[in-house]
Amino acid sequence: MLFRVDPSSPVPLGDQIAACVRRAVSDGSVAPGERLPAARALADSLGVNVHTALRGYQRLREEGLIELRRGRGAVVTAGASPHRARLLEGVRAVVAEARELGMTEGDLLDLVRAELKA
């Protein structure tokens, strides 16, 4: 898969790496079960720190898009559908907008809960 990062952008590099994978899953260019390069190999390839690459991968693991296994690198999970990736992108957008409005975590969660009950 294609990774592209811009070191001059204000977005942290780890987040940029995560965004690449999310985008690739959502447009279907990466399928479940596909192996991504190991964090070290990815870091060498892009010329970034290993911890930066790992931070990006850990983020993706928290989102359930990849599994990280010792010695086996990163594998796109079976549940990583384009749909799920798009949902994650939506959630990120909502959180960013809430932050811009100055909402607290509680305020936002209340809104989400109200929507879920509706």
Next chain:
Amino acid sequence: MNRTKLGRAFLAALPFLIALILALVLAVTLADRLPARMASHFSASGDANGHMDRGAFLLTTVLIMALLGALWAWMAARGRFPGRSYDGFAAAGYAMAAFFGYLTTATLLLNVDVSDSGPEASFTMWHLVGACGAAAVAAALGLCAARLLPPSPDEPKSSGQDGARISLTDGEVAGWARSATSWWLPLTAGATAAVGVALMVAMGPAAGVPLLVIGVLILTFARPNVTVDRRGLTVSGLLPWPRVRIPLERIEGATSQDVNALSEYGGWGYRFRPTGSGVIIRSGEAIVATLESGRHFAVTVDDSATGAALLNTLVDRRRGRH
């Protein structure tokens, strides 16, 4: 199949056919002077250390020659040989046929009048020199014969500048990576290592260790990774080394093409051809890079279009053309 291709296939198969007929004629005329169990394998000092049934020996010879001849004919008919690249391919076939033909003939002659119980046939290392000499002479003959055929038109010179691109902003760093899977690589690695272990148990460490090492080496390449980034085009295994890397400065451009392992590369693995080399683990789509030397480097991998496009973009950027 047109006439040129038929001519090429015939010319490529010819040396194997000649070697085969020569060995068979010799075996038939000498039939009553050959022992039932022929010495077929020799140690470095020239003593026979392996024997084979006469029928089995001839069958093996026929099979090897027929298979090699068929492979060469098939490649000559199906492969792409721009310009005069067919000549080198034909010469290599002639050399191989002469080498095996010489060794077969020498083995047959050495076994003449050797009784089943009498003194063993012996094989001096000079025969290997003779085989190499025969191969060199045959290669020259093959080259001359191939020269008589008209050359193919050169493939359109694609400098790669017409290939696809990916739009990158100025500061952006990009890398593409994909791992290729194959069912036969781990199998081959396992089989090689197993034979190595068996040899080690049967004949001591010296006999088995080389095969074991090769088996392990293949195993690290069971799932080769193909990477395109600021360093160039890299094919690597599990470990950082060994790997094949073509740096960006040696690359003119790249395209995504369908390649055929058998007819274009003569098989699978790390292949060398007159027009270039390649890591070929299957037939199908591949990144084919044109190098500055005019040769090609191919690697079979899925989603090769993206890899090739990024390679073109990075080469452009390096040369300051946009």
